[in-house]
Amino acid sequence: MEHTPDAYELADLELLLSGAFQPLSGFLGHDDLHTVTERGTLADGTPWPAPVTLRLPTDVSPGSPGSPGSPGSPGDEVTLLDPEGVPLAVLTVTEHEPDGLTAGPVRGLGAPEHGPFARLHRTPAQVREALGGRPALVVTMRGPLDDLTEITATAKELDAVIVLLPLSYGEPGPSVVRAALRARDHLPEGTLVVPVPLAPREEPEIDLELREHVATAYGATEHLAGPEPVRIPGPPHRRGLVVFFTGLSGSGKSTVARGLRDALLELGTRTVTYLDGDVVRALLSKGLTFSKADRDLNIRRIGFVAAEAARHGGLAICAPIAPYEATRAEVRELVESVGADFLLVHVSTPLEECERRDRKGLYAKARAGLIPEFTGVSDPYEEPDDAGLVIDTTHLSIEAAVSQVLGALRAGGWVR
Known part of the structure; x- marks a missing residue:
């Protein structure tokens, strides 16, 4: 099995491999975490102040413990990769829990050869x-x-x-x-x-x-x-921002997003990147299906590109359906991790109105069973409870909807 740890885990991995975390030689399990939390020592009594852990995502968690070849069994191995897919280390599993916590010693496969400095x-x-x-x-x-x-x-x-x-x-x-x-x-x-x-x-x-x-x-x-850094964020109009529209097909999110893009280009005060769901599907995510796994991957790709634009102070506008709360949360975390802001706009137009519009004929095909796993028909849409703005376009013109979003951007200081 191969796995790419997150940035926090990769940092800990580098310190484990270099010897900077002596006497630790691997990631900790539940027994070690209990003693670290309660008494500040490892299970063997060695003083240690903080958990150093690795979790495998539940969707790639190994099979049942004890099955041959399953990384859930003690002695099995997981190859840990960097974000570019380069093998960094091998983890020999000593403990694997249902919540993904995976413990064991690590063996380096080569020192990191890239990165600043x-x-x-x-x-x-x-x-x-x-x-x-x-x-x-x-x-x-x-x-x-x-x-x-x-x-x-x-x-x-x-x-x-x-x-x-x-x-x-x-x-x-x-x-x-x-x-x-x-x-x-x-x-x-x-x-x-x-x-x-x-x-x-x-x-x-x-x-x-x-x-x-x-x-x-x-x-x-x-x-x-040395002293802790005092980080004073720049004014909002100079910070990166991702405006992330979510809503059912036919809700009007893409039309409002395009209107926002046009309005911002007319103002000329921000560098704008526009990532529409359909356009991304044709280019960045060409070849992906509409399975849940591929839809999540599509949203992650959109989030990655948007975060990179925002990392450098740009304003990115995204308009996918993004039906799942967990994936939207991943995008928010990704954006905020690069020091940018995130505004979630829920275009909450009801299913009945979206289906009445059905400009692309997708709902009719979904009702006829021609499109499996169609959001709102055969697959759920998880309404967000963390949206910064909610818009129902049933009785609202596009111009009025765009004005509401611009008002939110001005109120937040992102647009002057």
């Missing part, structure tokens, strides 16, 4: 070898170092080499590494900069304790935790 990456063993037994002042950073005086004085007092560990997880990662490189130019000669993709933990105390564990792995005689 890959040339700076070193394992803890490589750093300790470079130190050659000398004392080390290790500084972990999640943001710029405002004052280098304490670092310089402490290093002088200890006669120590300074090792800056910019914690390079996620979107702010490259900027933290750049800050470390700038700081190195003002620190004593021989200062090392080693990016470490340690994902932040929610509890500040746990995050600090985990940073100390990592610093120790990198040879710290003493550890200093």
